[in-house]
Amino acid sequence: MVKARIEKPLLIWTLQRTGGTNLSNYLNRNSVHSELKEEPFNGRREYGHLTQAWLKAKDEKALAAGMKEICALKNNIKHCVERVPWAVSDALLTSSTDAGYAHLFLYRQNPLGRILSMEYAERTRSWGPSKVLEEGKDAEAFVKPLDVDALIKHETGANEKLNKIWRKLRKLKANPMAISFEEIYAEDEGIAIKSLTRVTRWLNLPTEKGTTTKMVEAIRGKGNQGTSDRYSRFVGIPELEKKIPDLPTLLFLPGADSTNTQE
Numbered sequence: 001m002v003k004a005r006i007e008k009p010l011l012i013w014t015l016q017r018t019g020g021t022n023l024s025n026y027l028n029r030n031s032v033h034s035e036l037k038e039e040p041f042n043g044r045r046e047y048g049h050l051t052q053a054w055l056k057a058k059d060e061k062a063l064a065a066g067m068k069e070i071c072a073l074k075n076n077i078k079h080c081v082e083r084v085p086w087a088v089s090d091a092l093l094t095s096s097t098d099a100g101y102a103h104l105f106l107y108r109q110n111p112l113g114r115i116l117s118m119e120y121a122e123r124t125r126s127w128g129p130s131k132v133l134e135e136g137k138d139a140e141a142f143v144k145p146l147d148v149d150a151l152i153k154h155e156t157g158a159n160e161k162l163n164k165i166w167r168k169l170r171k172l173k174a175n176p177m178a179i180s181f182e183e184i185y186a187e188d189e190g191i192a193i194k195s196l197t198r199v200t201r202w203l204n205l206p207t208e209k210g211t212t213t214k215m216v217e218a219i220r221g222k223g224n225q226g227t228s229d230r231y232s233r234f235v236g237i238p239e240l241e242k243k244i245p246d247l248p249t250l251l252f253l254p255g256a257d258s259t260n261t262q263e
Contacts, residue, residue: 178252
């Protein structure tokens with residue numbers, strides 16, 4: 001029996017430190033398309049030259065042409081919107097939609113953990129399990145209080161970008177889908193099964209109970225960076241928590257947009 005595979009190239013729209021590595025790895029293993037290294041338009045990564053060229057010349061035609069060539073290859077892409085100019089994400093949106101990509105949004109319903117994880121990674125340069133400092137050797141990272149206003153400003157801009165992309169995709173009838181970190185890693189495994197079944201059905205993968213259960217086990221069974229228990233040492237968390245409810249509401253949150261396509 002031939003194993004079902006994801007036929008469309010996949011573009012995951014997300015933010016850094018959202019906890020989607022296991023999900024994207026699983027989907028890539030079950031896709032007919034090759035994957036790119038995560039965030040390929042950043043800095044010195046595979047297609048970072050496209051971003052650098054845009055920053056230098058602001059040439060919209062060159063950006064559009066370059067993005068069209070990349071998307072024509074139909075490689076799977078995981079793209080974090082807050083680290084590149086809006087023009088790059090916008091060009092990616094247009095070219096990927098024209099190339100027939102499936103658009104999946106991965107997000108956090110409660111962004112506090114993501115914000116603290118990003119701050120910890122910035123301060124310690126621990127961007128992966130292999131680079132994590134030993135317990136106690138990261139004390140300097142917690143000396144300076146959190147710059148709450150700067151963190152909220154960053155998160156506001158990130159949410160606004162995700163919402164703008166979602167609106168444009170909906171307008172283009174691109175049928176985007178969204179799933180949250182909290183759904184995937186819910187304490188109740190039944191929530192994860194239901195949520196991931198929604199995604200597999202959307203991608204035309206088998207949705208039999210046994211198949212989805214194996215998917216859940218594969219995604220949830222691997223460890224994370226293992227530093228979340230350290231974040232409580234940051235100075236200023238209560239102030240940050242107070243401002244999080246004022247962030248722009250993500251349009252794809254359950255119940256936030258009655259016309260979304262999650263069901």
